[in-house]
Amino acid sequence: DAKTTQPTSMDCAEGRAANLPCNHSTISGNxxxxxxxxxxxxxxxxxIHGLKNNETNxxxxxxxxxxxxxxxxxxxxxxxxxxxxxxxxVRSGAGSYQLTFGKGTKLSVIx
Amino acid sequence: xxxVSQSPSNKVTEKGKDVELRCxxxxxxxxxxxxxxxxxxxxxxxIYFQGNSAPDKSGLPSDRFSxxxxxxSVSTLTIQRTQQEDSAVYLCASSGRDGSSxxxxxxxxxxxxxxx
Numbered sequence: 001d002a003k004t005t006q007p008t009s010m011d012c013a014e015g016r017a018a019n020l021p022c023n024h025s026t027i028s029g030n031x032x033x034x035x036x037x038x039x040x041x042x043x044x045x046x047x048i049h050g051l052k053n054n055e056t057n058x059x060x061x062x063x064x065x066x067x068x069x070x071x072x073x074x075x076x077x078x079x080x081x082x083x084x085x086x087x088x089x090v091r092s093g094a095g096s097y098q099l100t101f102g103k104g105t106k107l108s109v110i111x
Numbered sequence: 112x113x114x115v116s117q118s119p120s121n122k123v124t125e126k127g128k129d130v131e132l133r134c135x136x137x138x139x140x141x142x143x144x145x146x147x148x149x150x151x152x153x154x155x156x157x158i159y160f161q162g163n164s165a166p167d168k169s170g171l172p173s174d175r176f177s178x179x180x181x182x183x184s185v186s187t188l189t190i191q192r193t194q195q196e197d198s199a200v201y202l203c204a205s206s207g208r209d210g211s212s213x214x215x216x217x218x219x220x221x222x223x224x225x226x227x
Contacts, residue, residue: 097210
């Protein structure tokens with residue numbers, strides 16, 4: 001699976017959009033980009049995933065650049081409960097269930 | 112059920128005792144996974160079930176660890192003769208078809224194991 005790079009931490013004001021970037025410059029054509037988050041002492045929560053097109057669900061939007069070398073997770077109206085560590089991962093192939101979370105981005109939503 | 116359910120949520124056991132951790136995947140999900148996460152560390156893959164068979168057990172750290180799945184539903188992870196280094200949160204997850212990259216993996220809240 002391709003390696004991902006994320007900023008270590010970010011702050012966002014409550015009610016504003018949180019934009020979390022992820023670089024995956026070595027991504028290949030059949031690799032999906034997945035986002036999870038983990039709030040302290042809880043299991044990882046799935047947020048969204050995509051292959052080529054931008055995606056939106058009730059939690060977030062995922063913007064993937066045309067060359068697919070980077071993506072941005074957007075939480076449109078961040079709340080205090082969105083404070084968590086956010087992980088961007090790339091998955092491909094038959095063994096892609098062996099998930100590896102890197103350091104992720106620690107998002108702090110500030111009142 | 113609506114999500115992956117795990118029990119117990121917390122378990123404190125004495126070194127040398129056996130423990131069983133239970134996982135109830137999302138209804139209809141044929142693929143089931145166990146992971147381990149030590150405090151402040153990343154995920155460690157343990158085992159993957161497709162239906163009732165386990166095509167990938169490569170992450171089980173020793174022969175003290177075993178897992179089974181019955182009825183293409185509930186799975187049990189058993190740790191025999193627990194050691195202090197087994198202390199971690201054990202996460203179960205499931206996905207709809209198989210482990211391929213297009214199938215989203217959903218996690219439970221985990222079973223926190225403390226070996227004293």
